[in-house]
Amino acid sequence: MTGSAILSNIxxxxxxxxxxxxxxxIVSGAFKVQNVAxxxxxxxIPHEPTWDNFTTLFKNPVWKWTFNSFFIAFGEMIGVCLVASMAGYVLAKKSFPGRKIIFTMFVxxxxxxxxxxxVPLFTMIADFGWIDTYKALILPAIGWPFGIFLIKQFAQTLPSELIEAAKIDGCSELRLFYSIVLPLLKPAIGALAIFTFINAWNDYFSQLIMTRSTPMMTLPLGVATLKGEYTTPYGVLMAGAAFASIPMIAIFLLFQKSFTQGITMGAVKG
Known part of the structure; x- marks a missing residue:
């Protein structure tokens, strides 16, 4: 191993x-009492680790908050992948007036x-009567520009000859997309699904604005509300943060390759 390689590793x-x-x-603080934290x-390293912080944490509707986070994240993930796959394919493989302008607007x-x-988004959501509902947290995120950009860049690498051959064989546009294009887009859709899930899970700002009641809170938002008016229970907050990070760590460990693909796909040139 060369000297530069050793230095890089260090x-x-x-x-x-x-x-x-x-x-x-965060993890060590979750097992400390308040005065130690x-x-x-x-x-x-906690000398006398305790589970009291987790006991206090789960006296709140944590499981409801967790369900909300998963429901919203999965809802956004499915919606974004569906819309982005169709829009990205059209922008990459279809010729129509204004295509470059539309793509530039997405970028x-x-x-x-x-x-x-x-402000305009909140006004629209309020006019629709969606405040403090799942729709307010899921639907505005479905047209994610990054998702359309990612799929479009990947779709440019698909063989146009295969698409043309399917058209010659009499394949309808809808069947062409679902039977041929969609399977070819699986690597890009997989990466986009992971990015969307993480983005939705950590979207504290939108969740704070669009929710009103405690049962509609997501896990990050619910944990943040545990801060007291006069005191801050740091151990409980750290326990909540550690618990909220588990799904993100699990997804990252399971789909590391897709993360790498997702980062490099945006650099593909058509």
């Missing part, structure tokens, strides 16, 4: 420790902060 190890440390601090100097929308559209 730097990667150091950065890995730096990135992992906040998660370790805020003690200075800190107690790096520009990717750079638009969510806060910019918050």
């Amino acid at each position: 730097l990667l190890f150091v950065f890995a420790i730096l990135f992992i440390f906040p998660f370790y601090w 805020v003690a200075i100097p800190p107690q790096w 520009a929308a990717m750079a638009l902060p969510k806060q910019v559209i918050l």
Whole structure:
């Protein structure tokens, strides 16, 4: 192993420790009592670990919050993948006036902060009577510009000859999409599904604006409300944060390859 390779490995190890440390601090804090959690100097490893923080955490409707998070995340994931796969395929393989302009608008929308559209979006949701409902949290996210961009870039690599051959054989447009194009898009759809799920799970800002009642809260939002008016139960908050991170860690470990594919797909040129 060369000197540069050894140095690279050392730097990667150091950065890995730096990135992992906040998660370790959350997990260790989840097993500390309040006075130990805020003690200075800190107690790096709990001397007397306790489950009291998790007991206090689950006195709240945590399972309802967890269900809401999964329902919203899966709803967004299915909707985004369906819309993005159709829109991306059309933008990549169909010729029609204004196609480049429409795609440029999607790319520009990717750079638009969510806060910019918050007021008109909230007004529309309120006019529809959807405030504090699942529809308010799922439907506005279905037309995710990043998803359309990702699928479009991948769809450009599909063989046009195969699509033309299917048309010559008399395949209808709908069957062509579901029987030929959709299976070929599976790698891109898999990566997009993971990105969408994580984005929906962590979308604290939209959940905070669109929900009103405790039963409609998601897990990240519900955990944030555990902060007291005069005191902050750091151990309970850390227990909630550790519990909320479990699905994200599981998904990342199961689909690491799809994450890598999703990152590189956007660089594919048609």
